[in-house]
Amino acid sequence: MAAKVFTQNPIYSQSLVRDKTPQQQHNLGHFSISQHTSKRLVVSSSTMSPPISSSPLSLPSSSSSQAIPPSRAPAVTLPLSRVWREIQGSNNWENLIDPLSPILQQEITRYGNLLSASYKGFDLNPNSKRYLSCKYGKKNLLKESGIHDPDGYQVTKYIYATPDINLNPIKNEPNSARWIGYVAVSSDESVKRLGRRDIVVTFRGTVTNHEWLANLKSSLTPARLDPHNPRPDVKVESGFLGLYTSGESESKFGLESCREQLLSEISRLMNKHKGEEISITLAGHSMGSSLAQLLAYDIAELGMNQRRDEKPVPVTVFSFAGPRVGNLGFKKRCEELGVKVLRITNVNDPITKLPGFLFNENFRSLGGVYELPWSCSCYTHVGVELTLDFFDVQNISCVHDLETYITLVNRPRCSKLAVNEDNFGGEFLNRTSELMFSKGRRQALHFTNAATNAAYLLCSISNHMLYYNIF
16 A cells, blocks of 8 residues: 655655644654653664664753653663563553654664665566566665665565456456565674564565555455464455465466465574574565564464463564554454554554544444444554654655655654644644534544545555556
């Protein structure tokens, strides 16, 4: 569902990038001192992360206008190697998101940069011998993609996915697989800094027409990934599931399904590094975040992350601009299995509100108490949400662009006071609308605005598809 693959970062003005105070989700855009913690977590920088100029968790200087509560303990500086489990979500990122911990900020950026290589390496030239595959070899992918410290990870396998879609049923031509991402493992030198052996899997978003059509198959279907316990109540989007499980046995690569490729490689790496501290980190953008969640659930459901007489291997998803994947049964099962998902979203990105634009987690109960009959058939987001708020009228597709997400995560935050001052015009308009329109009318206006944003993005998507004309 990537609206535009290689979008240049727009120049943001204060009127286009709006910071909001936190409500139910964790919103980026300011820094504050939490009233619920007696000790703040400030850790040193990790590998492959660009320097962050400002630290929202750093102690203010004596000249700062923001007072520090007298009961506040001094900030504690810890290396990533000692707190990596918390950064991977062992405590559901409690006290690390609002305000955003600098180390979590840098880890999000690091995994986002690793994910961007799945776009930068994708060959879209129809005349190329590597068309719909990767331009570079595994040894050079990270370096050619401009990844900081490319030696920090070693790419071990390329992953291909076959859309379960036939655009020409008359000829009945077999579908060809497309390069969707890669598997990498941290180097021995990086293990010292990371505190564990990190297995990373990245998934790019939608690019080809086959993938777009697969995304439109939005009906819920039982996942049934565990043959010994099918769990028919755990349902996911049929298009994502088809892309994850469909294979291409007749291809020149002799490829299995995306699922089989991944489970085989992850199992191999875990056996190779048996006895070490290991983490499994999955990063995906848009449609890719859906595949990342399916893989995370699959690994945990099959018990691949369980080790005898040892702690389970943490399975974490960093989802950028991801849509909903499954129903309430899927969400509950992921939570039972300990799958951790951090969703980085933009409030103006319509893709994050799909599928289930109307029938979703907000429409399952009456008054938050009584479950409605159709609640089991509603799409539901999984995990913890970290929200951004950006929009550019001159570049509508930026609301879904991966590079823009990464840039905004690293945008310097301002104080609540500055947010209120910068947002004076918006507050004035909100107060005016409250006086002029009824509550129902205001909700209708908000819905119309959201629909307009969605229409703009769909127009951009249509132009993108016509430009590449990939069949």
